[in-house]
Amino acid sequence: MPNRPTILDVAEKAGVSKSTVSLVLQGSKSVKESTRVVVRQAMADIGYVYNRSAATLRSSSSGLIGLVINDMRNPFFTEFAASLQMYLADQGYATVIANTDEDPKLQARMIASLVEHGVSGLVLSPSYGNETETLAALASTGTPAIQVFRRLDLATGFLPFIAPDYEQGSTIATEHLVSQGCKNIAFLGGLEGRPVTHERMSGYLSVLKAHGMAPIILTGEATRSFGRSMAASLRSTYPEVDGVLCFNDLVALGVLAHCAEHGPKAGKQLKVIGIDDIEDCLDSFPPLTSVSCNIPELAETTAKKLLVWITEGVAPEDTTRLPVSLTCRASSIG
Amino acid sequence: MPNRPTILDVAEKAGVSKSTVSLVLQGSKSVKESTRVVVRQAMADIGYVYNRSAATLRSSSSGLIGLVINDMRNPFFTEFAASLQMYLADQGYATVIANTDEDPKLQARMIASLVEHGVSGLVLSPSYGNETETLAALASTGTPAIQVFRRLDLATGFLPFIAPDYEQGSTIATEHLVSQGCKNIAFLGGLEGRPVTHERMSGYLSVLKAHGMAPIILTGEATRSFGRSMAASLRSTYPEVDGVLCFNDLVALGVLAHCAEHGPKAGKQLKVIGIDDIEDCLDSFPPLTSVSCNIPELAETTAKKLLVWITEGVAPEDTTRLPVSLTCRASSIG
């Protein structure tokens, strides 16, 4: 392969100066239509490929957006990532997705790497721990960055935060369980002491209080297998429980899996609700009622605010909460 | 924020020339340990951040690897992506993950964009269709690229291919069903006419032939919901079926979901096997027997071969098949 052609080659082929080629590349209005056509044709003829590194160096804007995710194996995050990437691609930005697997050390390294690559902006669904390093990596260049779903304590007033209104979500979910006649409602999953756990629990607590009911709380990992095992211990320890709100859909799906195997009948004897409304909710038995966070909308909002920040220098407000709704399916009606 | 410091600032602060700083950055052996320390310290002091765009421009190696995936919502691909990224990160490469959602148009655009960004190499799990454009985008710069899992027809001899040995997988899975006493074994899922469907079917067909059994084949989408609905029609149309091999785990999990709801008893009356061995196999009811492709190993093999190609110019052989194994769980033993 001979040396990759440059705008100089294009300019020569098209019989214009390289500035003109550059302007065509940027879609400038000040290039005559006829020259634009000639230049485009020349590019096609000699197989020109735009070199973004050069452009980035000169203009210090890479057109690259970093997305750092704490758990890419959770379908919820995957759906968010896919939506965000689609939207950004439409706007001419490429997305670099990095998975930190809840490892804060890795998170700091990934962010540092993305910053070196000159990302124009960053979306972070953070892992907890090591906050100082993570934020230092971010602060080193002043790259616009938004945190989503979870909030790092140290980052208030520095990293704008966008998330679904989990408190509202757990409120309407718990109200729904009450209206379905549940008398003993448990909350399952979510790691103790995490802000996001408390948020998702808060509506549950206030609704129970309003109805004079006592909370039953079993915290733990947000996984299917935790859901399965908790369903078992719930049954032996609190046999009176007839409704559960789960930290997320994975936990709820684990509960349903246990019920399918050992009973009680989900939907009938035990009403189950998850949070996130991932696609798998449709295919469980019975289909899972869940608090829908409208992931595509959340992704689009995040992308829009980030792009405004990047292109116009206007940072979003410190906290944005998006409304949620309850998608009722058979697991809570019966 | 004042202008981001450059190696010139570091050099000044450390009292050396900028070449020396550059050598330190590259970990060159020819810098005295004592100067190395001084330079590193200077970097830390003034908050220096490496500018990779500049380095890329000069050295034409970006340290960026593109991963283009046809379906990021399938946990199988997510696990592959996560493994690949971890391995590459260890080697100092950042991964750009792009999802094409089975859209070949999008695939061509994504690849073109990655190439513009100067990725050092590319891993492609292709969407079918539009092959010419996809390959043209790839060929435009001669970027080393490997296709995984699926193979584009036009790409033979041009895009090396790495995949699990699906034929072997379907062979051992079908043998297992036979050894468990199944008399009527069906194959479920996978789109008609796709090479990957035929591969996964081939072992099934040959084992059935060897045992003088007649094949029962229902092709279709590789999703949970397809699995559910196919389980229903299987039961009404072929009630004699006592074993099924599914195109992938999602289909098999759909079948299990149907069985949990309507019977027959999976594992007992109907033995079910999937392919891919994703994590969810552990949490279904009953746990799903599956052909394990050893995703982390596949990811590592792919990464290693790609890096050898990039750094030493040695392309991998045209086809690499990795061995598979059967992970037996309750869905096929009863």
Next chain:
DNA sequence: CTGAAAGCGCTTACAG
């Protein structure tokens, strides 16, 4: 082991 100089492929004012 370290320094001075050229150049990677673009964009960006500035003239004309």
Next chain:
DNA sequence: CTGAAAGCGCTTACAG
């Protein structure tokens, strides 16, 4: 509407 020139921040031979 188009051209000539400078420069973005590195790396890379080449001297010394």
